[in-house]
Amino acid sequence: MVLPNHGANPHYFVNALGLQLKEDSIDFSENVNPLGVPKAVLQKWGEYGQTIHTYPDPYASKLREKIALQNNVSIDQLLIGNGAAELILLIANHFRKKKILIVEPTFSEYRDACLAYECEVIRFQLFQYDNWHANVEGLFEAMTEVDAMFLCHPNNPTGTILDQTILLRLIQRANENDVTVIIDEAFYDFSDADISILPDIKDFQNVILLRSLTKMYAIPSLRLGYLISNSEIVNKLKKFQQPWSVNGIAQQVGLECISDEQHTIRTRSFIRSERKWLYHVLSQLGYEVSPSVVNFYLLKPKGSNDDLKPLIIYLIENGIVPRHTYNFLGLDGKYIRLAIKTRAENDMLLNVLERWAQQ
Ligand SMILES: Cc1ncc(COP(=O)(O)O)c(C=O)c1O
Structure with a gap:
């Protein structure tokens, strides 16, 4: 007992x-x-x-049951976290002092978390930015001598994905080389295509799939994310987690969010049509964008290889705050990242970008 x-x-x-x-x-x-x-x-x-007047369920059991059911995995393959960010730290702790490959440019928390746990970090730049060609062969080579690798899919900040067969080959090769692949699907549900790797990875023991609820359900302040892996890894990670790390409101709101399937369907359809329209107008205005499948994209004036600080300042002076890219490997401020927002907000952005292009 x-x-x-x-x-x-x-x-x-x-x-x-x-x-x-x-x-x-x-x-x-x-x-x-x-x-x-x-x-x-x-x-x-x-x-x-x-x-809030009582302690939250330390196992977030109801939420876990529902997520397990929706994803067709067993409950002991699931760990709920105080945001995916907490889970990234638990994973880095698990691989403490090991050799970790990070597929760049990407979410900076992977690197920060790995460095905090004294991992040896190897950064691999996947893209050529002039044509968005992914150096897959280089990636296959780079991953053979590491203990684990982080791959953000769809990737932040590019919004791009890899071909499903390439991704599967990568996981297979990693499995043969005893490499754990951490696939961050924080934004997968913004894509209208079925791009999750989950249905294909259930037989692999070397995959940790990360997801966030804070993006799709717009609850970043509540903090909620989860990971799916084999139960052995889940149990190990759980031991690093502080007790009651996921608060009661987050658990309750999380249940309500994931029960509203229409919300996701509506969002995907909105993002798809808005992105298509934005890309069309932006191209006419003289801008290049990354081939994103989700709710954000990289942008620069066509053919530009300049630091975009003047554009950033112009946007801010006109009430638009972009995401800079100075801390993304290889981007170095030559692009800005923009979110897809409501039609009215996107219109405001286009207005300002049009004036900038005409200067
Ligand atoms: C790719 C990616 N993964 C994970 C996270 C963290 O998500 P959460 O809010 O669930 O901690 C972010 C946040 O921006 C992100 O961009």
């Missing part, structure tokens, strides 16, 4: 004793203020106010 190490979440304790928790039980194992949360909080947060 394994008893929980903490009070609160009484059903885990009661069930471990082989008993059933009575519906109206009073939880004397949890030492929080019996007078509850301050009134102002209750008034403001309504139903969620009831959620």
Whole structure:
């Protein structure tokens, strides 16, 4: 019999004793203020106010069950995190002091997390930016002598994906070389095509699939993400995670979000048509964009190889804040990254970019 190490979440304790928790039980194992949360909080947060006065489920079981069901994986293959960012840190901790390949240009947290855990980081620049050709052969070579590799797919900041057969070959080769592949699908659900690698990787033991709920459901402040891998890796990573890392509101809101399938369908369709329209207008205005499949893209004036600081300043002076690319390997400020927003907001952006192009 394994008893929980903490009070609160009484059903885990009661069930471990082989008993059933009575519906109206009073939880004397949890030492929080019996007078509850301050009134102002209750008034403001309504139903969620009831959620915060008790400890969150440390295993996020309901959310895990639902995500497992939706993705057709078993519950012990899933770990919920306080944002995908927390899971990246857990993974880096797992590979502490090991040799890690990062496919660049990409999300800088992989590198920061790996360096924090004293990994030896090898950066591989995948693209030629003049034609977006991916140096796949170079990548195959680079990954043979590492312990793990991070691949963001679709990639931040380019919004691009690899061909599915290439990706599978890569995972296969990594498997043969004992390399764990961490595939970050934080933005996969913004694409209208089925680009997730999940259905094809269930038999591989060397893959960790990362996902975020903060992008699609616009809840970055709540922090919610998950990973799917084999149960052995999941158990190891869970040990590094601080207890109750995923708060109760995040768990509750997460359940509500993933139950709203229409939201994702509507979003994908909106992003697809908006991106198509934006790309058409931007090309007419004299801009080049990355071949993105999601809700952001890289942009530069056609043929430009300049530092785009003057454009960044112009945009900011006109009420548009772009993402700079100075900290992305090989981009070095020669592109800016732009999100796809509402039609009205995209129109404002195009207006300013049109004026800049006409200068
Ligand atoms: C590629 C990628 N992965 C993970 C994250 C972190 O996501 P979360 O908000 O779930 O921590 C981000 C955030 O920008 C991201 O761009």
